[in-house]
Amino acid sequence: MKVLVTVKEVAEVEDDFEIADLDIDPRYLEYDLNEWDEYAVEAAVQLAEASDEDVEVVSATIGPERSEETVRMALAKGVDRAVRIWDDDIEAAEFLDVASKVRLLEAVVAEEDPDLVLTGVQANDTGFGATGVALADAVGFEWGAVVNHLDTEGVLEDGVAHVHRELEGGIDEITEIDLPAVLTIQTGINEPRYASLRGIRQAQSKEIAPKALSDLGLDHEAVAGELFLTDMYEPEAESDATYFDGDAGEQASQLATALREKGVGAE
Amino acid sequence: MSPDVLAVAEHRRGDVREVSYELVTAGRELADATGGDLHVAVISGRIDEFTTRLDLEGVDRIHTVDHGEEFNHDVYTQVVCALADELDPQYVLAPNSVNGLDYAPAVANRLGLPLVTDAVGIEYDGGLTVTREMYGSKVETTVEVDAERAVATIRPGEWVTTEAIGDAEVTPFEFEVDESAVNSEVTGFEEVAGGDVDIADAEVLVSVGRGIEEEENIKLVERLADALGATLSSSRPIVDNGWLPKNRQVGQSGKVVTPKVYIAIGISGAVQHVAGMKGSETIVAVNNDPNAPIFDIADYGVVGDLFDVVPALIEQFE
Ligand SMILES: Cc1cc2nc3c(=O)[nH]c(=O)nc-3n(C[C@H](O)[C@H](O)[C@H](O)COP(=O)(O)OP(=O)(O)OC[C@H]3O[C@@H](n4cnc5c(N)ncnc54)[C@H](O)[C@@H]3O)c2cc1C
Numbered sequence: 001m002k003v004l005v006t007v008k009e010v011a012e013v014e015d016d017f018e019i020a021d022l023d024i025d026p027r028y029l030e031y032d033l034n035e036w037d038e039y040a041v042e043a044a045v046q047l048a049e050a051s052d053e054d055v056e057v058v059s060a061t062i063g064p065e066r067s068e069e070t071v072r073m074a075l076a077k078g079v080d081r082a083v084r085i086w087d088d089d090i091e092a093a094e095f096l097d098v099a100s101k102v103r104l105l106e107a108v109v110a111e112e113d114p115d116l117v118l119t120g121v122q123a124n125d126t127g128f129g130a131t132g133v134a135l136a137d138a139v140g141f142e143w144g145a146v147v148n149h150l151d152t153e154g155v156l157e158d159g160v161a162h163v164h165r166e167l168e169g170g171i172d173e174i175t176e177i178d179l180p181a182v183l184t185i186q187t188g189i190n191e192p193r194y195a196s197l198r199g200i201r202q203a204q205s206k207e208i209a210p211k212a213l214s215d216l217g218l219d220h221e222a223v224a225g226e227l228f229l230t231d232m233y234e235p236e237a238e239s240d241a242t243y244f245d246g247d248a249g250e251q252a253s254q255l256a257t258a259l260r261e262k263g264v265g266a267e
Numbered sequence: 268m269s270p271d272v273l274a275v276a277e278h279r280r281g282d283v284r285e286v287s288y289e290l291v292t293a294g295r296e297l298a299d300a301t302g303g304d305l306h307v308a309v310i311s312g313r314i315d316e317f318t319t320r321l322d323l324e325g326v327d328r329i330h331t332v333d334h335g336e337e338f339n340h341d342v343y344t345q346v347v348c349a350l351a352d353e354l355d356p357q358y359v360l361a362p363n364s365v366n367g368l369d370y371a372p373a374v375a376n377r378l379g380l381p382l383v384t385d386a387v388g389i390e391y392d393g394g395l396t397v398t399r400e401m402y403g404s405k406v407e408t409t410v411e412v413d414a415e416r417a418v419a420t421i422r423p424g425e426w427v428t429t430e431a432i433g434d435a436e437v438t439p440f441e442f443e444v445d446e447s448a449v450n451s452e453v454t455g456f457e458e459v460a461g462g463d464v465d466i467a468d469a470e471v472l473v474s475v476g477r478g479i480e481e482e483e484n485i486k487l488v489e490r491l492a493d494a495l496g497a498t499l500s501s502s503r504p505i506v507d508n509g510w511l512p513k514n515r516q517v518g519q520s521g522k523v524v525t526p527k528v529y530i531a532i533g534i535s536g537a538v539q540h541v542a543g544m545k546g547s548e549t550i551v552a553v554n555n556d557p558n559a560p561i562f563d564i565a566d567y568g569v570v571g572d573l574f575d576v577v578p579a580l581i582e583q584f585e
Contacts, residue, residue: 013402015556024402095410098372098382125402128384129363134372137344142450145340145369167279167365168519170460173338178450188507226381226417230396231409234558241552241568251569252579255551258567262528262549264471265495265584 001055001156004114005044006105006132007074007082009067010034010125022229033070036120040185042192043150044118045078050152056080060108062101064091068208075203076195083108087212089220097225098130102138104223105131107216109139116155117182121146129184136182144177148186155179268415270303273356275347276321277364278312279338280456283320286362286421288428293389293421294360295325300391301357304328307435310346311335324431330354330440341449343370348377349442356416358395363420365520375418383410384420395419403537404560424542460522462514469498471528474517474544476502478533478554478573482510488532491577494584500524502534518543533573536561553577 009031017028033041041059048055059074059082061067071082085104093100109117117136122129129145136143149164149172159179164172166186177183195203213219242258244251259265274294276287291307298305304327309317314331321329332346347370351359359378361371363385375382387407388398395412397419466472473492479485485505492499499515506516517524519539529547534540536552536559544550545564552565555572562568569576 011402013405015558017405017558019406022408024406098375098384102376127399127401127403128382129368130372130375130382130384132372133340133369134376134382137373137376143340143369143373144451146365164457165365165369166520167456169523170458170513170516170521171279172457172459173453174455174457176452176454187503191509226412226414227383228411228413229408230411232401232406233408234405235400235407235563241562241565243568243570248571248575248579251571252576252583255567255569255580256583259495259528259551264497264528 002114009070040118076199081207093223097227132184142181270301271356272298286423289426292426326435471497476534
């Protein structure tokens with residue numbers, strides 16, 4: 001059995017930042033493994049660990065060379081090997097929309113032929129939340145979005161993913177999904193492990209195969225998306241909050257007065 | 268292609284969800300701009316009842332498909348694609364809900380249309396421009412769609428609703444679902460947020476987020492809650508980490524709360540969190556990042572380190 005888990009290096013914004021053209025000035029960005037993907041990686045590795053047979057876990061990422069650092073984190077946590085898709089055409093593409101990402105990942109699925117694909121629910125930089133389900137449809141797999149419980153035995157033994165999908169308002173939907181399938185994984189489904197020192201050492205010798213569009217049988221058309229970012233700005237504050245000045249003690253004392261006026265803390 | 272807009276309503280466990288009414292507003296605005304009709308799709312569940320509820324001012328036609336009790340993404344994908352083939356609308360709108368994200372991307376893929384999710388604003392001026400947020404709501408962006416047709420999902424809570432009754436033409440959509448292509452089955456539901464306290468009943472909530480860093484630091488915020496006579500709640504990562512039980516989680520997938528006072532400590536104000544607490548009467552935010560989106564909805568803001576501010580506040584009340 002093979003599990004493909006998509007991982008993404010996402011940019012996080014520092015507290016203070018400036019916008020340069022159509023993005024946050026890179027000086028104010030830090031890079032990390034997407035939070036939701038951490039849980040997807042853990043779910044994949046747990047499946048492999050629970051199986052008596054060989055379950056191979058392969059990760060796929062779309063990202064520049066820098067993102068190998070993030071991919072190594074996934075390898076250190078138990079992913080067997082990785083595929084990294086990038087080339088000059090992708091770099092030149094202004095904005096990778098869902099359809100473009102799907103075309104790239106579709107080619108990886110065709111090559112790897114996994115039984116199960118796990119993705120994060122969303123990437124916390126762009127927040128589209130759509131790649132997993134669109135990919136499933138493109139490759140003819142079944143799918144489930146926002147999965148916060150996955151029954152390992154069902155996947156390994158019956159080829160059925162018994163999942164909970166986390167709906168709004170504290171309600172889970174219980175669903176059975178036939179494999180092959182794509183599941184988009186929600187935080188809280190498991191407890192992502194820390195990479196052990198041994199894992200980190202082992203990750204150094206694991207393969208991260210770089211793939212250009214041509215390696216996937218694609219050309220620049222694959223990343224000619226139909227969405228264009230045309231503006232980026234800091235949203236106007238919707239309310240004007242009253243801010244308290246001074247050191248922590250002074251702020252606390254002013255806030256305490258405001259809270260008491262609202263009847264808080266009154267015996 | 269017609270200039271029409273097709274909006275897909277959402278329901279769950281016998282009720283039309285609020286976002287469906289917001290979709291009607293967004294859909295009407297868009298259809299006014301394109302000069303087309305607004306079609307609403309009502310799929311599965313209590314079709315007749317839902318149709319009556321969705322027959323609102325601005326809706327031109329309602330298409331119903333009676334199939335099963337609940338949402339099933341395979342059925343929705345098939346029906347929406349078939350309706351889109353028949354009506355040939357310029358735009359398909361769906362809610363940016365958990366279920367919306369469980370079929371809209373498949374619909375866009377199958378129809379070969381671009382997809383823009385989580386729209387907070389939609390404009391049409393010969394082409395579609397969508398306003399969305401990025402980087403955890405720290406920035407807003409505009410995204411231009413360079414295609415004549417598209418699928419978009421709208422963020423719940425961003426459009427007003429109308430209660431004005433309409434006179435839409437209601438037509439059952441004759442469509443045979445291909446059951447052999449339905450490879451998923453919803454077998455039930457589970458309420459997960461039960462337990463000892465109901466944070467929705469509390470008048471004052473002290474809510475803790477990831478800024479607290481370590482499990483043992485939760486005690487600090489607990490002490491503040493005690494000193495204020497408040498109930499302790501949290502954002503999602505605290506629950507994901509197992510530091511507080513699920514019944515304490517405020518937000519889209521947790522509880523919706525409307526206390527008199529909500530004190531958000533070390534919480535950034537992600538949209539899914541805000542969805543659960545924006546109805547609070549007074550919102551206080553303590554955060555060391557002056558750009559944290561939580562300050563946009565706060566009435567009182569303390570820009571500072573919670574490890575200084577919280578002890579000082581405890582001192583004020585103990
Ligand atoms: C489908 C879906 C459903 C979701 N449902 C929910 C939900 O119901 N509820 C929910 O909360 N989230 C939900 N989320 C998650 C949500 O997107 C955010 O990830 C989450 O709300 C972030 O929690 P946070 O604000 O505590 O953490 P962060 O976003 O990490 O924010 C931590 C904040 O603490 C501040 N901080 C750090 N250190 C200090 C310090 N020393 N002093 C003061 N401030 C400090 C930081 O500046 C930052 O603003 C959902 C996500 C998805 C995709």
